[in-house]
Amino acid sequence: MTPENNIPNMNETPRPQTIPHFVAPLDETPLQATDKVDEGAAPSSLWKEAWRNLRRQPLFILSAFLILVVVLVALFPGLFSPLNPADDKCLLENSNGPAAAGHPLGFTQLGCDVYARVIYGTQNSVTVGVFTTLAVVLFGGAIGALAGYYGGWVDAVLARISDIFFALPMILGAIVVMQLPMFRSSRTAWTLVVILALFGWPQVARITRGAVIEVRNADFITSARSLGVSRFRALLRHVIPNAMAPVIVVATISLGTFIAAESTLSFLGIGLPPSAMSWGNDIQSAQASLRSNPWPLLWPSFALILTVLSFMMLGDALRDALDPKARKR
Amino acid sequence: MTHNIQIRESGADGQRPLLEIKDLAITFRTSHGDVDAVRNANFTVMPGETVAIVGESGSGKSTSALAAIGLLAGNGRVSSGQIIFDGEDITHVSEKRMIELRGNSIGMVPQDPMSNLNPVWKIGFQVKETLKANGLPSGPKDVAKVLAEAGLPDAERRAKQFPHEFSGGMRQRALIAIGLSCQPRLLIADEPTSALDVTVQRQILDHLDRMTTELGTAVLLITHDLGLAAERAQKVVVMYKGQVVESGPSLELLRNPQHPYTKRLVSAAPSLSSRRIQVAKEVGVEPVDLLAPTEVVHEKGKPDEVLKIENLKKVFKLRSGFGRSTDFTAVDDVSFTVKRGTTTAIVGESGSGKSTVAQMVLNLLQPTSGKIIFDGVDTSTLNAKELFKFRRRVQPIFQDPYGSLDPMYNIYRTIEEPLRTHKVGDKASREKKVRELLDQVSLPQSAMTRYPNELSGGQRQRVAIARALALDPEVIICDEAVSALDVLVQDQVLNLLANLQSDLGLTYLFITHDLAVVRQIADEVCVMERGKLVETGTTDSVFENPRRDYTRKLLDAIPGATLLLPPEVA
Numbered sequence: 059m060t061p062e063n064n065i066p067n068m069n070e071t072p073r074p075q076t077i078p079h080f081v082a083p084l085d086e087t088p089l090q091a092t093d094k095v096d097e098g099a100a101p102s103s104l105w106k107e108a109w110r111n112l113r114r115q116p117l118f119i120l121s122a123f124l125i126l127v128v129v130l131v132a133l134f135p136g137l138f139s140p141l142n143p144a145d146d147k148c149l150l151e152n153s154n155g156p157a158a159a160g161h162p163l164g165f166t167q168l169g170c171d172v173y174a175r176v177i178y179g180t181q182n183s184v185t186v187g188v189f190t191t192l193a194v195v196l197f198g199g200a201i202g203a204l205a206g207y208y209g210g211w212v213d214a215v216l217a218r219i220s221d222i223f224f225a226l227p228m229i230l231g232a233i234v235v236m237q238l239p240m241f242r243s244s245r246t247a248w249t250l251v252v253i254l255a256l257f258g259w260p261q262v263a264r265i266t267r268g269a270v271i272e273v274r275n276a277d278f279i280t281s282a283r284s285l286g287v288s289r290f291r292a293l294l295r296h297v298i299p300n301a302m303a304p305v306i307v308v309a310t311i312s313l314g315t316f317i318a319a320e321s322t323l324s325f326l327g328i329g330l331p332p333s334a335m336s337w338g339n340d341i342q343s344a345q346a347s348l349r350s351n352p353w354p355l356l357w358p359s360f361a362l363i364l365t366v367l368s369f370m371m372l373g374d375a376l377r378d379a380l381d382p383k384a385r386k387r
Numbered sequence: 388m389t390h391n392i393q394i395r396e397s398g399a400d401g402q403r404p405l406l407e408i409k410d411l412a413i414t415f416r417t418s419h420g421d422v423d424a425v426r427n428a429n430f431t432v433m434p435g436e437t438v439a440i441v442g443e444s445g446s447g448k449s450t451s452a453l454a455a456i457g458l459l460a461g462n463g464r465v466s467s468g469q470i471i472f473d474g475e476d477i478t479h480v481s482e483k484r485m486i487e488l489r490g491n492s493i494g495m496v497p498q499d500p501m502s503n504l505n506p507v508w509k510i511g512f513q514v515k516e517t518l519k520a521n522g523l524p525s526g527p528k529d530v531a532k533v534l535a536e537a538g539l540p541d542a543e544r545r546a547k548q549f550p551h552e553f554s555g556g557m558r559q560r561a562l563i564a565i566g567l568s569c570q571p572r573l574l575i576a577d578e579p580t581s582a583l584d585v586t587v588q589r590q591i592l593d594h595l596d597r598m599t600t601e602l603g604t605a606v607l608l609i610t611h612d613l614g615l616a617a618e619r620a621q622k623v624v625v626m627y628k629g630q631v632v633e634s635g636p637s638l639e640l641l642r643n644p645q646h647p648y649t650k651r652l653v654s655a656a657p658s659l660s661s662r663r664i665q666v667a668k669e670v671g672v673e674p675v676d677l678l679a680p681t682e683v684v685h686e687k688g689k690p691d692e693v694l695k696i697e698n699l700k701k702v703f704k705l706r707s708g709f710g711r712s713t714d715f716t717a718v719d720d721v722s723f724t725v726k727r728g729t730t731t732a733i734v735g736e737s738g739s740g741k742s743t744v745a746q747m748v749l750n751l752l753q754p755t756s757g758k759i760i761f762d763g764v765d766t767s768t769l770n771a772k773e774l775f776k777f778r779r780r781v782q783p784i785f786q787d788p789y790g791s792l793d794p795m796y797n798i799y800r801t802i803e804e805p806l807r808t809h810k811v812g813d814k815a816s817r818e819k820k821v822r823e824l825l826d827q828v829s830l831p832q833s834a835m836t837r838y839p840n841e842l843s844g845g846q847r848q849r850v851a852i853a854r855a856l857a858l859d860p861e862v863i864i865c866d867e868a869v870s871a872l873d874v875l876v877q878d879q880v881l882n883l884l885a886n887l888q889s890d891l892g893l894t895y896l897f898i899t900h901d902l903a904v905v906r907q908i909a910d911e912v913c914v915m916e917r918g919k920l921v922e923t924g925t926t927d928s929v930f931e932n933p934r935r936d937y938t939r940k941l942l943d944a945i946p947g948a949t950l951l952l953p954p955e956v957a
Contacts, residue, residue, distance in 0.1 A: 078634075078635065079634070079645070081632070081633050093845040095830060095834055278791050281785065281851070284781075284782065285809075287804070300795055
């Protein structure tokens with residue numbers, strides 16, 4: 059069949075007649091009712107979908123397990139260490155001693171049990187991390203939500219204020235504030251929470267603002283408003299729940315950074331008072347014997363790294379599960 | 388399947404098909420296991436022929452076409468069957484060979500003109516890229532020529548602009564220019580005009596027709612619109628649930644559909660229906676008899692004109708930097724009335740101001756001047772309490788069924804929200820009402836515990852209708868309420884709306900760009916063009932005797948409007 063033969067052939071026979079009319083047998087694709095609701099599947103919300111997704115992620119399982127352990131240790135340190143460093147008399151004869159029976163991680167320069175100190179130090183670090191995050195989410199979230207939702211001058215004012223705080227490096231700001239007379243004499247974990255929250259909120263505010271701006275123009279907000287739902291109620295009932303996902307992710311990740319910040323400040327001697335048990339303090343006091351016996355420094359560092367890392371991994375896993383772009387359908 | 392192949396071979400007219408799809412099956416690997424997107428698909432495209440694949444979303448029409456150009460998503464693969472392009476089996480060819488074929492043998496015009504041009508590169512650069520990749524001369528002159536051929540005026544200057552400086556129609560022209568720049572033998576056009584206004588759609592398709600005829604390019608047109616397919620293609624392939632259920636010459640298929648699914652499509656296609664209006668009226672309220680307009684007595688002597696719009700005007704201030712602003716008149720001196728129990732449609736292209744009118748009627752936007760009189764009361768004078776009551780009586784249904792339901796609320800909470808907001812009844816009576824509403828919109832009561840993401844677009848739109856009905860409103864404003872739905876689902880929702888109107892005596896203000904839909908549902912039509920009302924009248928009078936050129940242009944642009952159909956189908 060040469061092309062020369064084809065062309066006249068094509069012109070002679072009008073094309074439509076050469077097109078066969080094919081009908082598939084009905085039993086191959088049984089016709090279904092138009093737009094039928096699938097009643098079989100179990101109902102699922104965004105959170106359920108996210109949970110289903112998370113449950114299968116090794117990263118999530120590992121970090122959740124570690125965090126669970128850390129939280130248990132923080133709540134009930136007595137369960138994990140028979141020795142309470144507060145009652146324990148540090149014996150100088152044990153100074154920089156190696157691991158011994160009942161003292162699995164050896165002794166510090168002052169002859170205190172390293173294991174017991176690491177276990178009991180968890181509480182302060184986790185307390186600071188958790189409560190700073192809570193404060194930051196509540197305050198920063200509220201500011202960000204109001205700025206994003208109302209826009210205009212409210213946004214302009216709030217955004218500038220948060221920019222000012224954002225521009226101050228957290229550690230530097232904390233150092234300055236902690237040196238103020240009112241804080242210098244009475245430092246507790248709560249003082250640290252206040253200071254860290256003071257410099258940590260703008261980040262959450264920014265994220266919330268962005269998320270709220272994205273949601274506030276959605277049709278379902280207009281629908282709610284035209285049902286008679288007031289503007290503020292629409293913010294509480296519809297906008298905030300839909301803007302939560304990125305905030306939760308950022309909060310989880312920053313929980314880790316707040317724990318690290320607590321240790322940094324304690325290490326610098328301006329965090330928790332030296333009498334309080336904390337990883338930062340332990341690392342600081344172990345510095346002196348770093349060359350002769352690095353272990354009293356390394357063990358609390360490992361604990362710190364592991365805790366911070368697990369919160370960051372959890373944040374990553376949550377981000378994957380809650381990312382709207384990864385949502386199916 | 389063997390008998391299909393025989394039919395095709397005997398009908399092949401001795402000529403070699405340009406593209407032949409044989410028993411194609413495509414499988415996607417998902418987290419729920421393998422899903423067959425396409426099964427047993429068979430069709431051919433002859434050189435120079437236009438073939439349309441028609442089907443609803445999820446029917447596998449785009450997937451089949453993407454397989455032909457080797458652009459399946461990463462988790463998809465051809466699990467059996469063959470794709471033969473010009474005698475060469477390209478089912479599993481190397482990526483290198485596929486790249487050779489793309490562009491100069493098989494071109495592609497993608498669906499969404501808004502997202503398919505790279506926003507950071509100039510249009511001209513993106514055309515040049517294609518020319519270069521296919522080894523063609525790519526100087527500025529060549530680029531301009533390609534763009535000019537696609538019908539872009541002032542091509543040389545336009546080539547130096549960025550995509551955001553182009554309108555939707557112009558972007559689609561640029562994409563067509565890119566798709567055809569290397570003069571491929573087959574052009575795959577995936578819903579090339581679905582995002583565009585009807586008049587622009589017509590222009591672009593006319594242009595595409597002209598270009599492909601000149602070049603002798605075969606076109607594989609993917610569309611959900613049977614009317615458009617029948618008008619533009621010699622051959623139509625109907626796909627349903629991943630299978631080809633019917634294929635054949637387009638007119639024959641329209642006039643004599645064999646497969647029940649095709650029959651369903653043909654009877655639902657709004658663009659093909661000239662008799663649908665009577666059907667709609669039969670299920671809808673009593674037809675508005677112009678000679679005896681006040682015969683219908685309404686409850687409690689309420690005025691018959693439930694909505695009266697007088698000289699409505701809306702001016703937006705567009706910021707142009709440094710505190711300066713320019714005025715933009717979105718709605719200019721619009722007046723019309725809506726009679727109780729009827730449907731009034733506002734029709735216009737995008738940017739005509741029709742949605743702005745809807746927003747003002749809903750009291751979500753303040754008019755710059757003019758009045759909206761609802762049930763004898765000027766809505767701009769309402770105080771907060773009266774406005775709250777007004778909200779009960781006027782309810783909206785929005786276009787995007789994916790955006791208008793809060794994804795965090797399950798269906799029960801969604802439909803209950805208006806009742807709770809207006810403190811109607813106690814918990815038990817509210818639940819009863821929600822169940823009744825679900826029945827009214829023919830959704831199963833078990834849907835109450837579901838979340839919007841588990842429902843299809845049509846189902847969500849029915850939920851939105853149920854929510855709008857919860858407070859027993861008098862007027863419902865449908866802002867493009869069916870535009871985002873597949874033809875069959877659209878037909879279903881329109882019938883539902885018509886039934887509800889006759890049962891509950893509702894008044895609809897129906898905002899749409901689709902005249903075909905207007906014909907199915909509206910009693911009166913207002914045509915808007917650039918903020919101005921250009922024509923009003925009863926649907927029949929506007930459709931039969933359009934007085935304005937603009938209206939006529941809109942009517943002519945309905946795809947398939949000119950196709951003659953035998954009465955039993957039409």
